[in-house]
Amino acid sequence: MIHIENLHKKFGRNPVLEGVELSIAGSGIHAILGPNGSGKTTLIKSILGMVCPDRGSIHLDGTPIRGEWAYRNRMGYLPQIAEFPSNLAVAELFRMIADLRQQEGQAWPLIERFGLQPFMDKKLGTLSGGTRQKVNLVLTFMFDAPLYILDEPTSGLDPRAMIALKTLIRERKSSGALFLITTHIMPLVEELADNVIYLLEGRVYFEGSLEQLYHHTGENHVEPAIAAIAEQTHV
């Protein structure tokens, strides 16, 4: 479904992606891991077309995405930092995005799931970080898409919302969606991920299933396994 070839990106003089090769197909949950600054967000934003790569190509379902825009209606994207126009109310935001996408959004079931009903008339600028993240989640999942890209989906969420999110991800996965998730929370990876992609210094350092990861490192949990990879690379 997603095919990435030799992707390079520099910000100024600072190389972030240095030849990423990646092929992801079918459904399932792929965790993109890696230390801070390893290029996770840049990779995601390149797939979304928000960052323009210097070299290399990204194909989605066989067509290159460069200069395209319509493919984004087959995607739900959860940005790392929830930024919204601050003088808009929550309900207005949902209406506006549905209007702009010209798609019928299913916001209400999600609003109830995350308990956002009391905030619907509040201005986005007055919401707390966790509540903004919930709004962010509703916005991402209100349109049915075959591909979801979540950048640090759990930041600021309370346990109840966390459980709601995990359930939601599993539901969408079982109906055939593909997930790309970046996170630093290893128990979440262990619980959800089918596949792990480990980025390091702008390249894919390891790619494979959890079992392969355990086998590769000789560990039986994600956290020590990732730590082991990080150790290996320091040598």
Added chain:
Amino acid sequence: MFKILKYSFYDLLRSRWSYVYLGFYLLLGFVLLFLNQDLSKAVITLMNVIIVLVPLIATILGVMYFYNSREFTTLLLAQPLRRSRIFLGQYLGVAGSLSLSLVLGLGLPFALYGLFRSGAIWDFSLLLLTGVFLNLIFTALAFLVALANDNRIKGFGYAVLLWLFLAVIYDGLFLLSLILLEEYPLDTFALGASLLNPIDLSRTLILLKLDISALLGYTGAVFKSFFGTSLGLVISLGVLLLWTVLPTGLMLRKARSKDF
């Protein structure tokens, strides 16, 4: 694009800035009419205000809106929308709301004063048209500067500097060069130089139309003898249009390859 335009427009209406400018232009219109007690004279005074103030306001609001709506922009960029439409929509939203404030704010007092029964209506319309052009031009320039600078302080600085250059410094340099090069035939040079600055061009255009050559600087005198009034009008409007299209195109090009 029209949907984005609509939301940008609403956003501005909500942010109260449009009302501040509307109030300002209303006040300006009434005060000028009260002080001048004459429509034609008020139009001339108004010209001097419009030529300098409209670009300044468009520059500042353009930069401010661009930086303040960054969140909105990033949100839109992740949606299935064309990049050029996003920026064009926002640009037209800002320039449109500014132009509406201008036209309503000045149009209302003058209409109440009996503009439609006076001969000053064409001059006044031209004035407003030029004002709208200046809004379009300087909002585009402001967006362009803001797109090129992620640092807000720098962006603001450069944008205001650009305004200062076109509104004040350019004239100074122009006059200086005329004095220094006194001995040479400068008609074409003066003409070209005034075409290169939208503020100068607007001033010349209005002055030509108002037919008050006594008030003209060297620029206008040359312009008048060169083109005659009606051809000059067409060319000036054409150049203003070019001044609008060019920065807008550059802005869209810049937006296409920018990382967010």
